[in-house]
Amino acid sequence: MRRITLWMLSTVAALVLMFSYRTSLHGTAPVRASGASAPAPSASAAAGTQGSAAKTYQGSVAQTQWGPVQVTVTVSGGRITDVGVPTYPNGNHRDEEINAQALPRLKEEVLDAQSADIDTVSGATVTSDGYRQSLQAALDAAHLS
Amino acid sequence: MTARLARRAWVEQIMGLPVSVHVRGADPARPDVELAVARVFADLCRADAVLSPYRDASDLSRWERGELALGDADPDLALVMELCDLARERTGGWFDAAGLPEPRTGRRRYDPSGLVKGWAVQRAARHLAALDGAGWCLNAGGDVLVHAPEGQPPWRVGIEDPARPDRVMAVVARRGGAVATSGGAHRGAHIIDPHTGRPAAAVRSVTVAGPDLLWADVRATAAAARGPDALAGLAPYEALMITGAGERLTTPGWTED
Numbered sequence: 001m002r003r004i005t006l007w008m009l010s011t012v013a014a015l016v017l018m019f020s021y022r023t024s025l026h027g028t029a030p031v032r033a034s035g036a037s038a039p040a041p042s043a044s045a046a047a048g049t050q051g052s053a054a055k056t057y058q059g060s061v062a063q064t065q066w067g068p069v070q071v072t073v074t075v076s077g078g079r080i081t082d083v084g085v086p087t088y089p090n091g092n093h094r095d096e097e098i099n100a101q102a103l104p105r106l107k108e109e110v111l112d113a114q115s116a117d118i119d120t121v122s123g124a125t126v127t128s129d130g131y132r133q134s135l136q137a138a139l140d141a142a143h144l145s
Numbered sequence: 146m147t148a149r150l151a152r153r154a155w156v157e158q159i160m161g162l163p164v165s166v167h168v169r170g171a172d173p174a175r176p177d178v179e180l181a182v183a184r185v186f187a188d189l190c191r192a193d194a195v196l197s198p199y200r201d202a203s204d205l206s207r208w209e210r211g212e213l214a215l216g217d218a219d220p221d222l223a224l225v226m227e228l229c230d231l232a233r234e235r236t237g238g239w240f241d242a243a244g245l246p247e248p249r250t251g252r253r254r255y256d257p258s259g260l261v262k263g264w265a266v267q268r269a270a271r272h273l274a275a276l277d278g279a280g281w282c283l284n285a286g287g288d289v290l291v292h293a294p295e296g297q298p299p300w301r302v303g304i305e306d307p308a309r310p311d312r313v314m315a316v317v318a319r320r321g322g323a324v325a326t327s328g329g330a331h332r333g334a335h336i337i338d339p340h341t342g343r344p345a346a347a348v349r350s351v352t353v354a355g356p357d358l359l360w361a362d363v364r365a366t367a368a369a370a371r372g373p374d375a376l377a378g379l380a381p382y383e384a385l386m387i388t389g390a391g392e393r394l395t396t397p398g399w400t401e402d
Contacts, residue, residue, distance in 0.1 A: 119302065120165075121289075122303070122305065123304070124307065136163065136287070
């Protein structure tokens, strides 16, 4: 349980960084979603809110060059049931606008990838631009380390 | 749930595509794993430098402008041109690198890119195939090549739903070989019917699975242009097609989870 939770925390953090990267550079730079450049939150997840069966884990705040990132995941019955990003880079109006669109979608995709239990996605050619919003990005991010 | 094998992913953007490599079951920090993955990316970068129609300095562009003779170019250029001829023959003309409209200008030019990706990825995968005991999954912009050694579960490949690209419409489990998908979900109608020079409309998405990524990809591209008739005589490749009308067609041997 703890293992998969930490795994999901780093998934979400990596995705937030990918989105934020585009935000900060206004989409002009080539993107490298390489694990080395994405400082994931340290694996010191602490149990937070506790329901009857559901448990929310809180990742530590990671300081990145774009700003602080923090993620939470809620686990119930061995499955991730919710993903939250309470802290993310929002240095300017444009960042806020993009994050407002990207984060709900990101959450949906992380949950989907888990429920389908898939390793990879075959689809009509994904360009580098489309990648950051793709299910494949979520699956890759889960294993960047 | 799949067993929790050690697994690591690497992602690079090459040829304008996200290319990801997942390795599992082998210590991801093993030096030969790191080296093999680096070689895969290096191979693909080199193929792009030689064969990209978008790079003015590529051997392909220089040959096309008449600045470079085929015999003086990187031998991969002649090899790819031969493969394009073979692909045109094998698909009855439905895959044709000659005379495709160039996306930026609409001008017709020789463009082998539809074959280069599958060919380059299949060839680059040799570095992963040499890794002892490792399972791997190579995904280049939605075209997938996998290997699961004995004792590891098959890779579960989700097939994207063309109506909702953030959803999966089918899952195939594969221990080896390729899964390639063509269609207009992400880039609009970019498959051209070589007989009319117009965007093909009869197919929303077609996925072809089989032993080799080059040929799975070529067959998927040809089937997207040709339509349901292309599903006959594909063996040993199998296919799943969603037509323009939303109909779901498969070859007799298509299996999914």
